[in-house]
Each structure stands twice: as structure tokens, then as C-alpha cells.
Amino acid sequence: MAKRQRRGSQRITMGEVARLANVSPSTVSLYLRRPDEVSPQRAEQIQSAIDRLGYLPNTMAGGLASSRSNVIGVLVPTITNSFFSETLETLERHLRSAGYQLLIGNTEFDVSREEELIRSILSWNPAGLVVTGFLHSRSTLSLLARTRTPIVEMWDFGQPGLDMVVGFSxxxxxxxxxxxxxxxxxxxxxxxxxxxxxxxxxxxxxxxxxxxxxxxxxxxxxxxxxxxxxxxxxxxxxxxxxxxxxxxxxxxxxxxxxxxxxxxxxxxxxxxxxxxxxxxxxxxxxxxxxxxxxxxxxxPPRREIGQHVARLLLASLEDELAEDEKRLDLGVRLVVRESV
Amino acid sequence: MAKRQRRGSQRITMGEVARLANVSPSTVSLYLRRPDEVSPQRAEQIQSAIDRLGYLPNTMAGGLASSRSNVIGVLVPTITNSFFSETLETLERHLRSAGYQLLIGNTEFDVSREEELIRSILSWNPAGLVVTGFLHSRSTLSLLARTRTPIVEMWDFGQPGLDMVVGFSxxxxxxxxxxxxxxxxxxxxxxxxxxxxxxxxxxxxxxxxxxxxxxxxxxxxxxxxxxxxxxxxxxxxxxxxxxxxxxxxxxxxxxxxxxxxxxxxxxxxxxxxxxxxxxxxxxxxxxxxxxxxxxxxxxPPRREIGQHVARLLLASLEDELAEDEKRLDLGVRLVVRESV
DNA sequence: CGCCTGAATCGTAGCGCTACGATTTTAAGC
DNA sequence: GCTTAAAATCGTAGCGCTACGATTCAGGCG
CATH class of the missing domain: 3.40.50.2300 (Response regulator)
Incomplete structure (x- = not known):
């Protein structure tokens, strides 16, 4: 945690936007969440107040109030490896465009580190969780069993899995x-x-x-x-x-x-x-x-993994997925050139 | 934002831990933040309650209440590149061990995407911000000028910079x-x-x-x-x-x-x-x-950049850094082998 | 012209935690 | 045993937002 306290750093609140726009804070909130439910006139007043003040919503406050978050945790053994980093990049692109924010963790191929990271990610109340492979520690498993967030295990295939699986054998x-x-x-x-x-x-x-x-x-x-x-x-x-x-x-x-x-x-x-x-x-x-x-x-289907993980996650956030949609073997292609 | 609402997913709160441990919520909070300020006896009661319930603190609630966060945003052009991914990995390691969580964003070498990402990261009220290079859009600059979080520009050197700079020419x-x-x-x-x-x-x-x-x-x-x-x-x-x-x-x-x-x-x-x-x-x-x-x-000093960015960030979170400590040219080494 | 309906807006009550001052407990000193 | 300071614990008041039911506003219709 930060040692130096930075409160009072005159951050603009929704209330101040509301006051300037001559509406109630609830209306501002509504405008931000579902813009088409406020009248065009109000919308315009509110938007101009936002612009004028340079208002940035406070994600934490929103997350707390709605007990919901736009965070999706992703755990890979190492981002230093182009296999995973390309998957991450694709995943990020797809998920961000749906309004989600990735929280990336490096397990360093270590299950106890993975556990630690999962604990830390879970404390963000994430909307989803993506992990690499099937190998998890005992307590990770129980941690994951208790949570209700959708989970995808990626980059492997062939074992039962916790929830969703996208990968290959x-x-x-x-x-x-x-x-x-x-x-x-x-x-x-x-x-x-x-x-x-x-x-x-x-x-x-x-x-x-x-x-x-x-x-x-x-x-x-x-x-x-x-x-x-x-x-x-x-x-x-x-x-x-x-x-x-x-x-x-x-x-x-x-x-x-x-x-x-x-x-x-x-x-x-x-x-x-x-x-x-x-x-x-x-x-x-x-x-x-x-x-x-x-x-x-x-x-290996590096980018496809990212894409399908995003798709499944998004789908499972919308509604319950049928069991047979939860497991995806993307397979693999032998590229024959001249060395064999 | 998540469509499906997952409230009531019986998450354990600090209050429940407190009840089980026979102390007040404040004491639990104190124990979690500064364990040495509660008596060993209480500490033990509380810890066992935490373990028994599998309590995980809610980061958002904590962040909102303390108007402070353990988030540090990092923007790189692409994580798919081993230069940046090694810096990220090192940065992550150092910052995580100090209790921080990285929020990584891919700008794709695009200043307007960078701006978007900065906006999104700033909404987390981050403790710090790390960006790659000196090239930013006009509004990014004004966004950054207004915020009070420490900022490091990395992987380049030789321009004035916004706050701190770690890189090379x-x-x-x-x-x-x-x-x-x-x-x-x-x-x-x-x-x-x-x-x-x-x-x-x-x-x-x-x-x-x-x-x-x-x-x-x-x-x-x-x-x-x-x-x-x-x-x-x-x-x-x-x-x-x-x-x-x-x-x-x-x-x-x-x-x-x-x-x-x-x-x-x-x-x-x-x-x-x-x-x-x-x-x-x-x-x-x-x-x-x-x-x-x-x-x-x-x-290029890939890992050193990560290490020094972490060090400067941590230091600036503790106390104000002297002007001459804020800029670091890590230099570069010519590795002469046989091709020239 | 009042009544009704749906759309737009608002007010209130939290979300789960931390800050901080108030209160209680402990232990030391005489 | 009493006083007092320090240590440990607690209670209250928010943090900035969203959910949701209550209220107001428009317009259409008998």
C-alpha cells in the first residue's frame, strides 16, 4: 500500500459534475451507465460538465457500490514468452473492447506463487479468471471451487478442468x-x-x-x-x-x-x-x-486461444453456457518445411 | 461491466471475521494493516477466524475508504516484444514484493490508445504510473499534468520528461x-x-x-x-x-x-x-x-530499467525525490562479436 | 380539463472498508 | 490501592458510487 497519503488531491466527484450540470448525482450516474435512458438535453448538459471539469469516474467506488467489477485476472507462467504474450495481447484486445480490464500475473511456473496471485486477484472481486494449464495447488483448487467467478484454463487440453477449457493437447x-x-x-x-x-x-x-x-x-x-x-x-x-x-x-x-x-x-x-x-x-x-x-x-494457436478465451468468458458472463460449449480443443498444425 | 450480477455470492466480510474472533471490525482491520499493533492474543484469534472462514479482504472497499490504492499502471507499446516484457517482468517482481499490483496496458504504439488507457488507469486512482517514452498526445499531457500520482517515463532518455525518467538514449x-x-x-x-x-x-x-x-x-x-x-x-x-x-x-x-x-x-x-x-x-x-x-x-538494460523504475517509484511514494535523482540514464553496452 | 401512463429524474440507503478520536484495558510507580 | 500514561480496542462517520423505489414530468385521451 502507498505510504504517502494522497487524499484531497482535488479529484472531481460525480456530485460536482451533477451540481454543475444542474441535475442530481443519480442522473449523472445513470447517464454514465446507460446514456440512452436520460433525455438528450440532460445528456448534453452532463457531458459538457464532465468535459469542463475533466471528471474521471472512480472505479473503486463504482465497483464497491455495484459489488461487481470489470476486472479479469489472467495468470501465465511468464509474459516473457511469446506464446503467452501473444495470447495475452489478443485476449486484452477482445476483453478491453468489451469494457474489461486485465490484471496480469506471472506465476513463474510455480503453483504456490500462482496461489498467492489468485488470492490477490480474487480480492478484486474479478468478473472472470483465466489461468494457464491444469496444475494447481490443493488450496488454489479449494479457493477456486468456492468462488463464483467463471474460470478458464487455457493452453492445455485433455483433463476435466474446473470450469471452461481452451487449448490443445x-x-x-x-x-x-x-x-x-x-x-x-x-x-x-x-x-x-x-x-x-x-x-x-x-x-x-x-x-x-x-x-x-x-x-x-x-x-x-x-x-x-x-x-x-x-x-x-x-x-x-x-x-x-x-x-x-x-x-x-x-x-x-x-x-x-x-x-x-x-x-x-x-x-x-x-x-x-x-x-x-x-x-x-x-x-x-x-x-x-x-x-x-x-x-x-x-x-500452436496462440492468438486463437486468446480470442476464444475472451469469447467464452464474455458468453459465460451473459448467461450460463451449455456443458459442451465449455471445452474447446483448438488443435495444432504441423508446419512441414525442410529440416525434417 | 459484467452483465450478470453476482452479488450475494456469500462473500465473507470483515465483520463476520470480527464476530467469529470476538473483536470489533476495527481491530480486524488494524490487524490486517498493522499486525504488530494488536496484541498477540487477538492476532491469533483473528488469524484463525480468517483461516476458518477463508476470508479475503475486498480491495475495492479498502481502496475507496483509504482513497489510496496499491495499483500501479504500466503502459508499453506491446508486451509481445521481449524488450518490454522483460522490463515488465522485473518491474512486476519488485513492485509486487512491495505490495503493489500492476495494471498493464498495450498502447500498440498509438498515442490516442495510450490516452484511452491512461484515462482508464487513472480511474483506478493508481499509486503510480509508468509509461514508455516521451511521445504523448496533447490531452494525455494535460491529463497527466493534473494528476498527482508519480509518473515514470521509461525506455528513453534525453528529453525533459514529466516527472521521473529511466532509460537510455x-x-x-x-x-x-x-x-x-x-x-x-x-x-x-x-x-x-x-x-x-x-x-x-x-x-x-x-x-x-x-x-x-x-x-x-x-x-x-x-x-x-x-x-x-x-x-x-x-x-x-x-x-x-x-x-x-x-x-x-x-x-x-x-x-x-x-x-x-x-x-x-x-x-x-x-x-x-x-x-x-x-x-x-x-x-x-x-x-x-x-x-x-x-x-x-x-x-539495452531491459531488466535494469524495470528495477530502477520500481526503485524510483517506491522512493517517490515514500517521500519527495530530489530533482537530480529523478532522471536516470542507464546507458547501453556495445557487445562486439564477430559479425562486424 | 383532469386522469392516466410511461419516461425521466431524484433521494436514500447502503457496498465493505479505513481513519481517527473516544474509550477501555494494562501495567508501572509510589 | 490509587493514579497515570501508554497500549489496545472500539464506534462512528464517511470514501464515491450504484440500486432501486419514490417522485415528478410529459403528453395523449376520454
Whole structure:
């Protein structure tokens, strides 16, 4: 909380607008909320008073009085990741145009931090809540069970969920990549991942990949990149991997940035892609189409997620949604280019 | 605003906690705000009542009553850009640990959208406001002049500013790159930029670059990339540029993603970097150290900006800052690698 | 011309909390 | 045991707005 008190900072109230416009405060309030219910004449008086005074409504007072808010809380593991930030951007655009304000929180892939953030967001009496994935702490779950605000779990699919779900199956992504590699005749593979311990969804993609490869009699070597180094540490890791496992003929990466690191290492070592080694990413980031060679990857519906989350949220705020409208698998697209 | 009314969603109030704990509501409030001012015995009664009821304070009611809020508004051009999102992440971390809640807005490089967002944030009676850069609409300026909340303008430096300023000079960045290229003997240059029309800071970097190059008797060809295509359209543009201006021996890019696109095009055309062409980016994104060849770029103080903005904001909330503490040029570091 | 109806406007009572002065409790000192 | 100051607790009066029922106003009609 602010230490320095800033009261009396001559903020204009609705009452002052009313006085200047020669109407009652209730009329001003009504004008602001449902302009077509006041006469054109009053409307005009009120608007000009507002303009003249530079009146800004006090959201907190309004929210308290109506015990309702235009806040929607959104929790992502990190906004630093273009997957989530594009979803956020789209979500923001759609929700703002419907009059809502996003409260964004970074869970840092940590369920206890998520809990803390949810507590803080819930104290705003939000109209809706959007969280990433299905993994929540026990007390988060009970916190969420008790609240009545609509909840969307996004960026994943395949589990029951708390209320609404918009996403896709990461396990299926892994399988998709695996099948494509198998088709191109590769059986000895590796999966290189950042953030493997913390990111359930990366682990799901790995699991899907491994399941498919092993079902076809192939092998999968798992390589974890430590920390946040997306493309720098990758070089060394790739070198070690290829040295200790010279039989490997395909590498799937947990995301395109990792794949970029692998790709540059291959360029350095003159390893032919896809001749000697097949390479695939995840994310279909912008650069993937211009790498040398262009990178085969998976396009997750980043912006579509945002759009549909907004749509569902808005709909559920209007009226109760049928059960079968509450779950949306947006699927995923394999973008085949030249690296596999 | 929410259409469906969710009142009566049996939310627990402070009064109910008080009743269960056998104290007055004021004591509960005091306990929550300044726990050390209630006796340990009461504290314990109250806390257990809170836990038992699952009480969550109502932020709006608190904010209204104290006419003060723990909200800090932050406006960035786009959260989709790792420059800003890393600043945001750092800012969030520091500010949250001091008890503040960020309200993030996307201006989309549009001053009128910025104005709209500022209006909306101001209606929350925020404790502070952070905006990106110096470019604001006329009415934003008057809106901001009237308010008493501390304001930080970040990610730029060199203009008077409204209140506090934390950033660095983009013009200086351009000069830095130019000087390095000139030192390596290049005089015929090009500047390739995304988002040139909308992004003042990219234009400043260009201006700095051009000023230095031209002062040394060199030439600068400006290439603008349309829209959001960071690395894909870049290939074609580079090809055209190199064809129509075969004399060009150095390319500076508005950011590392653009440089990546140029680099891949050069790989395709077998253009030797830095032999035939020098290349530099901006941002020092993670991948730049592993490209082939590693990319010379500029490291902007992304996270430091967040950290110092938080520090200044917090300090100005405690007490008045001296004038000379209000402006901070964080500078910039040229990261020399192999591409120039 | 009064009556009725619907539209426009208004007044009042909170929303759940905090600020702050009033009151009660505690403990120290003699 | 009494006084007194300090510490702990409490009661009241809003914060600025919205909800909603009460009131006023227009106009149309018998």
C-alpha cells in the first residue's frame, strides 16, 4: 500500500459534475451507465460538465457500490514468452473492447506463487479468471471451487478442468512430431528441452514424442537445458549429445528457440540438416521460415486461444453456457518445411 | 461491466471475521494493516477466524475508504516484444514484493490508445504510473499534468520528461553502432528497420546511426520492413537491397530479429559476414551469441530499467525525490562479436 | 380539463472498508 | 490501592458510487 497519503488531491466527484450540470448525482450516474435512458438535453448538459471539469469516474467506488467489477485476472507462467504474450495481447484486445480490464500475473511456473496471485486477484472481486494449464495447488483448487467467478484454463487440453477449457493437447504435439520423423525414416532420436522440470506442457510434449517413437521401436534421448539460456547453452549440449550418441538421426526440441540453437551448432559442425540430422521445433515463431534450412515446427494457436478465451468468458458472463460449449480443443498444425 | 450480477455470492466480510474472533471490525482491520499493533492474543484469534472462514479482504472497499490504492499502471507499446516484457517482468517482481499490483496496458504504439488507457488507469486512482517514452498526445499531457500520482517515463532518455525518467538514449545507440562499423572501415551502409513509422525509438537509433555515418562521409540506405514480419520478409528485402546497392558493406538493424533475417539471407546467398558485409543488431537477444557468425549487437538494460523504475517509484511514494535523482540514464553496452 | 401512463429524474440507503478520536484495558510507580 | 500514561480496542462517520423505489414530468385521451 502507498505510504504517502494522497487524499484531497482535488479529484472531481460525480456530485460536482451533477451540481454543475444542474441535475442530481443519480442522473449523472445513470447517464454514465446507460446514456440512452436520460433525455438528450440532460445528456448534453452532463457531458459538457464532465468535459469542463475533466471528471474521471472512480472505479473503486463504482465497483464497491455495484459489488461487481470489470476486472479479469489472467495468470501465465511468464509474459516473457511469446506464446503467452501473444495470447495475452489478443485476449486484452477482445476483453478491453468489451469494457474489461486485465490484471496480469506471472506465476513463474510455480503453483504456490500462482496461489498467492489468485488470492490477490480474487480480492478484486474479478468478473472472470483465466489461468494457464491444469496444475494447481490443493488450496488454489479449494479457493477456486468456492468462488463464483467463471474460470478458464487455457493452453492445455485433455483433463476435466474446473470450469471452461481452451487449448490443445501437448501430448498430441509430441506424437505429431514423432510421427513425421518416423515417416522420414528416423528411429534414433533425442528430445532437447528447456525448463523441463518446471514446464508440465514441455514434459507432455516429450511424453507424446517418446510414446510414439518407442511404439515404433525407436529410441529417445532426453536432454535438459538448465535455466533460461534458450540458445546459448544449447550449442555445447548438442555437441555433447552428438558425440556421446552418434547414432542419433533426429532431434525434436521443446521450442523453436532451442531448435535455433541446435541448428546453429549444426552449421558450425557442418552437420547436414536434414540429411544427417532431422530437426523440429515447436511454436512456429516468425524466424522459423527463414532459417537455413527452414525449420519444421508446430504451430500452436496462440492468438486463437486468446480470442476464444475472451469469447467464452464474455458468453459465460451473459448467461450460463451449455456443458459442451465449455471445452474447446483448438488443435495444432504441423508446419512441414525442410529440416525434417 | 459484467452483465450478470453476482452479488450475494456469500462473500465473507470483515465483520463476520470480527464476530467469529470476538473483536470489533476495527481491530480486524488494524490487524490486517498493522499486525504488530494488536496484541498477540487477538492476532491469533483473528488469524484463525480468517483461516476458518477463508476470508479475503475486498480491495475495492479498502481502496475507496483509504482513497489510496496499491495499483500501479504500466503502459508499453506491446508486451509481445521481449524488450518490454522483460522490463515488465522485473518491474512486476519488485513492485509486487512491495505490495503493489500492476495494471498493464498495450498502447500498440498509438498515442490516442495510450490516452484511452491512461484515462482508464487513472480511474483506478493508481499509486503510480509508468509509461514508455516521451511521445504523448496533447490531452494525455494535460491529463497527466493534473494528476498527482508519480509518473515514470521509461525506455528513453534525453528529453525533459514529466516527472521521473529511466532509460537510455537511442540516438546514442545508433551512433555507437555506426562508430564501430566506421572503425572497421565500412562507409557504405544500410539501416534495416521494422515498424519504422510507429516506433520513435527505432527512428532515433536510425537518426543517430545516420548522423555518425554521414559525418564521416559515408552513406546510409534506409529500408523499412512493413508490418510485423520480423524475419520472414527480411530475406526478400535484403536481396533487393544488395542487388540495387551492391556497394553496401554494412547493415545495421533496428533489432536482433531483423538481423537474424538478414543473416539467414546472407547464408543463402553465400555472402561472407563480416568479410563482404558487416552486420549488427540491437537487443542482445539470447540467440545472438550463437548465430553463425555470432552477432555484434547492443545490450539495452531491459531488466535494469524495470528495477530502477520500481526503485524510483517506491522512493517517490515514500517521500519527495530530489530533482537530480529523478532522471536516470542507464546507458547501453556495445557487445562486439564477430559479425562486424 | 383532469386522469392516466410511461419516461425521466431524484433521494436514500447502503457496498465493505479505513481513519481517527473516544474509550477501555494494562501495567508501572509510589 | 490509587493514579497515570501508554497500549489496545472500539464506534462512528464517511470514501464515491450504484440500486432501486419514490417522485415528478410529459403528453395523449376520454
Amino acid at each position: 501437448h501430448h498430441a504435439c509430441g506424437r505429431l512430431i514423432a510421427e513425421h520423423m518416423l515417416t522420414s525414416g528416423r528411429r534414433r532420436t533425442a528430445f532437447v528441452s528447456t525448463n523441463f522440470q518446471r514446464d508440465v506442457r514441455a514434459r507432455d510434449r516429450y511424453a507424446g514424442f517418446r510414446d510414439s517413437v518407442e511404439a515404433a521401436g525407436g529410441t529417445v534421448e532426453l536432454c535438459e537445458l538448465s535455466g533460461r539460456s534458450d540458445a546459448s547453452e544449447t550449442g555445447k549440449l548438442t555437441r555433447d549429445l552428438l558425440e556421446s550418441h552418434p547414432e542419433i538421426e533426429a532431434i525434436a526440441c521443446s521450442n523453436d528457440m532451442v531448435a535455433l540453437g541446435v541448428l546453429f551448432e549444426c552449421q558450425r559442425q557442418n552437420i547436414d540438416i536434414p540429411g544427417r540430422l532431422a530437426l523440429a521445433g515447436f511454436g512456429n515463431l516468425d524466424f522459423t521460415r527463414s532459417t537455413v534450412p527452414p525449420l519444421t515446427t508446430i504451430e | 537511442h540516438h546514442a545507440c545508433g551512433r555507437l553502432i555506426a562508430e564501430h562499423m566506421l572503425t572497421s572501415g565500412r562507409r557504405r551502409t544500410a539501416f534495416v528497420s521494422t515498424n519504422f513509422q510507429r516506433d520513435v525509438r527505432a527512428r532515433d537509433r536510425y537518426a543517430g546511426f545516420r548522423d555518425s555515418v554521414e559525418a564521416a562521409g559515408g552513406t546510409v540506405e534506409l529500408c523499412e520492413l512493413s508490418g510485423r514480419s520480423d524475419a520472414s520478409e527480411t530475406g526478400k528485402l535484403t536481396r533487393d537491397l544488395l542487388e540495387s546497392h551492391p556497394e553496401i558493406e554494412a547493415i545495421a538493424c533496428s533489432n536482433d530479429m531483423v538481423a537474424l533475417g538478414v543473416l539467414f539471407e546472407c547464408q543463402r546467398q553465400n555472402i561472407d559476414i563480416p568479410g563482404r558485409l558487416a552486420l549488427a543488431g540491437f537487443g542482445n537477444l539470447d540467440f545472438t551469441r550463437s548465430t553463425v557468425p555470432p552477432l555484434t549487437t547492443i545490450e
